[in-house]
Amino acid sequence: MTLFHHNVAFNPHPGKGELSVLFSGKAQTKPLHKVGPQVLDYYLVHYIVSGRGTFRCMGQDYQLKQGNSFFIFPGDLVSYASDSEQPWCYRWIGFKGNRADEYLHKLGITQHHPVNVTKQHRKMNALFHQLEHKLHDRQPHSDMQSEGYLRLILAEYAQDLHETSVPAKEVPAIQQQIELAIRWLTLQHNQPISIEQMAQSLGYHRTHLSKMFKQHTGMSPMNFLLKIRMERARLLLQESLTVDQVASSVGFADALYFSKQFKKWFGRSPSEYRQDQTTNPYDCSE
Structure with a gap:
């Protein structure tokens, strides 16, 4: 399905260390715009700027709105769709790294708990935007700069994790x-x-x-x-x-x-x- 608006920026030289950003973007979706079911071989986080939608992972549906984020892990079967009346606008970051899984688990973000609620909506939106802007610049050090912004974003998730995270149900x-x-x-x-x-x-x-x-x-x-x-x-x-x-x-x-x-x-x-x-x-x- 076609998007109303869609921007994406890529890292031409992603690193191979602890964390490395692959790409970042923003989209305003149409009503009922659906992605998947699909399996990725990299990590992907979406931050919802506005609107509503449903994220499905590990057989569980999550109803999400502004300020929510959902994470996709490599190898997981997922799908997500925007609301029929309030289609979501979201930003996303694709990343990889040999310690990415470790960092996310420290934040309490796992395949069975892939959703997070952010208190500082404006700050988080700005960080996602700044990361994407650095990739668009295509400067020699854009990889290190984008990695820095990704770490700041993960730090924001860490601050209010235990108070606001969406609880996961027991997995059969x-x-x-x-x-x-x-x-x-x-x-x-x-x-x-x-x-x-x-x-x-x-x-x-x-x-x-x-x-x-x-x-x-x-x-x-x-x-x-x-x-x-x-x-x-x-x-x-x-x-x-x-x-x-x-x-x-x-x-x-x-x-x-x-x-x-x-x-x-x-x-x-x-x-x-x-x-x-x-x-x-x-x-x-x-």
Whole structure:
């Protein structure tokens, strides 16, 4: 669906340390604008500037409004949609880092507790805006500057975490098993894996696991694996890789078969998609 207004800025040289910003943006969505279900391989935080909407993660729905934030972790199945009457406007930051998970858990932000309420609305909105502005500048030190703003934002979340965070409900054991299955598929997506291997690894019979998986995700494990691979391929096509290399990187030994599957999924061949996606390699964050 088309957005009323959409800005995005990218970090041309993201670092590989504790925290690194990949991109940042802002969007005013249309009523009922929906993203997902999808699985990402980076962290993504949305801060709601105005309006309302619903965020779904780990089988739980969160009704969110101005001042709320929601976090997406790599490997999690999520979706979110704006309200029909008060569609939300939000800012977002995509990031990665070898200590990102640790920092978020220290703030009490986890896959089962992915929502935060901010007291200082104006300050938080300004910090998100300043981070995006630094990326638009494309200065030599924009990576370090944007990382600094991300740390300031996380510090703001830390200040009033215990008083205002939205409580999480207890997650059923079966949902935790599906989460493990999703993570297993996400981590192994570039390997020639089978559902039998996944079932054996998780200690379930293949048929039982497949039935549980479809009940909770709406997709069979193999279709979900294909979705992960296609989403990953879409990102890799933004890099200086051949189609053969992209196919191999997402678990396809046959590049021709990969191209056919990609066209079925996105309606365009990998080469056509690459030509069309020259400005927004992380468009799934809209």
